[in-house]
Amino acid sequence: xxxxxxxxxxxxxxxxxxxxxxxxxxxxxxxxxxxxxxxxxxxxxxxxxxxxxxxxxxxxxxxxxxxxxxxxxxxxxxxxxxxxxxxxxxxxxxxxxxxxxxxxxxxxxxxxxxxxxxxxxxxxxxxxxxxxxxxxxxxxxxxxxxxxxxxxxxxxxxxxxxxxxxxxxxxxxxxxxxxxxxxxxxxxxxxxxxxxxxxxxxxxxxxxxxxxxxxxxxxxxxxxxxxxxxxxxxxxxxxxxxxxxxxxxxxxxxxxxxxxxxxxxxxxxxxxxxxxxxxxxxxxxxxxxxxxxxxxxxxxxxxxxxxxxxxxxxxxxxxxxxxxxxxxxxxxxxxxxxxxxxxxxxxxxxxxxxxx
Amino acid sequence: xxxxxxxxxxxxxxxxxxxxxxxxxxxxxxxxxxxxxxxxxxxxxxxxxxxxxxxxxxxxxxxxxxxxxxxxxxxxxxxxxxxxxxxx
Numbered sequence: 256x257x258x259x260x261x262x263x264x265x266x267x268x269x270x271x272x273x274x275x276x277x278x279x280x281x282x283x284x285x286x287x288x289x290x291x292x293x294x295x296x297x298x299x300x301x302x303x304x305x306x307x308x309x310x311x312x313x314x315x316x317x318x319x320x321x322x323x324x325x326x327x328x329x330x331x332x333x334x335x336x337x338x339x340x341x342x343x344x345x346x347x348x349x350x351x352x353x354x355x356x357x358x359x360x361x362x363x364x365x366x367x368x369x370x371x372x373x374x375x376x377x378x379x380x381x382x383x384x385x386x387x388x389x390x391x392x393x394x395x396x397x398x399x400x401x402x403x404x405x406x407x408x409x410x411x412x413x414x415x416x417x418x419x420x421x422x423x424x425x426x427x428x429x430x431x432x433x434x435x436x437x438x439x440x441x442x443x444x445x446x447x448x449x450x451x452x453x454x455x456x457x458x459x460x461x462x463x464x465x466x467x468x469x470x471x472x473x474x475x476x477x478x479x480x481x482x483x484x485x486x487x488x489x490x491x492x493x494x495x496x497x498x499x500x501x502x503x504x505x506x507x508x509x510x511x512x513x514x515x516x517x518x519x520x521x522x523x524x525x526x527x528x529x530x531x532x533x534x535x536x537x538x539x540x541x542x543x544x545x546x547x548x549x550x551x552x553x554x555x556x557x558x559x560x561x562x563x564x565x566x567x568x569x570x571x572x573x574x575x576x577x578x579x580x581x582x583x584x585x586x587x588x589x590x591x592x593x594x595x596x597x598x599x600x601x602x603x604x605x606x607x608x609x610x611x
Numbered sequence: 612x613x614x615x616x617x618x619x620x621x622x623x624x625x626x627x628x629x630x631x632x633x634x635x636x637x638x639x640x641x642x643x644x645x646x647x648x649x650x651x652x653x654x655x656x657x658x659x660x661x662x663x664x665x666x667x668x669x670x671x672x673x674x675x676x677x678x679x680x681x682x683x684x685x686x687x688x689x690x691x692x693x694x695x696x697x698x699x
Binding site for chain 1: 620621651653654655656658659660661662664666667692693695
């Protein structure tokens, strides 16, 4: 039995089903009706569930529970300290850290919040906020978003984060100091003479390969990149994809040469190329990409999949892959993308998908 | 003392109580006191900087107001969501 947490424009859907049976999954519960659920996940260490909920009237809040079909409790924060003259607009992501009780949250406007009590309360990482105040950070179309958080397995001192549109930031002292990781990223959306040294780097998604932690994969604004030196330098690996533009990305945790992406036509036309719903996967670190579309709509399907709406479960040939589109359809695979089934076809606009 | 009146879902976050008699010299102070007495409503009306959220309307004696508006005894604050026609 697989449990999916699908955050939508109209609440959180808890779906349950058996991937080996080929779907569909049943709705076990709908939480936060009427509110946008930007992101939801389960901390595998504690079993605690988190949901980033944004009311159009009453603002953003982080909720948590041990039972997603039961009552949820509101966390204390993330919230900016008084005097910063800044308020959280949206909570993009929650990520478990590498120490007991340690979690991170990335928000808009770009800031990192840290919890050391299992997610009940949160505080601002001040050194990164100082970098943000000193820098010329500009928002992307979706805001100034800290959306990607990449812990280093076994080492709570090391962390890399991705910001749209302020690039990659790396700490090796538990967040006391930060440095950039920009070299090799090409912001083709800027004039050539404006690219050198710019911080206006639109990272769309970033993940670390757990078994080879110095390796990171990135979906950038106009290409897919790989770093083999912990984010210091980056190389393009998008040749072979129908487009370098996209948002979602998943890695196979057992295969440091693996990445899965869902390309879109481009920044001005954010739908799947050729009207075909396809995932593309590599298992040779980006040298070649395989089309994974068996069972997905293959014509007249102009879907969009948002940044957090793609998730993995398990590893290898039996790896589960799940994604949801802005038209409310959710698809799944129980064999690493070799074949796909419809998980649910009539939800609201999907903002995020995670396997509980 | 001012009187704060709430509707759902804010009322649900203050123990189901719609009417609250609260001390404070300004709208912001009264709403902060509401948060202090009912922590689940924290952040829902005022953001973390003490500003009324853009899509929340606060009226004093029927007139839309701001967080720094001074209050007198018996003033009535109504807290309402803004009209959102056209948004789905």
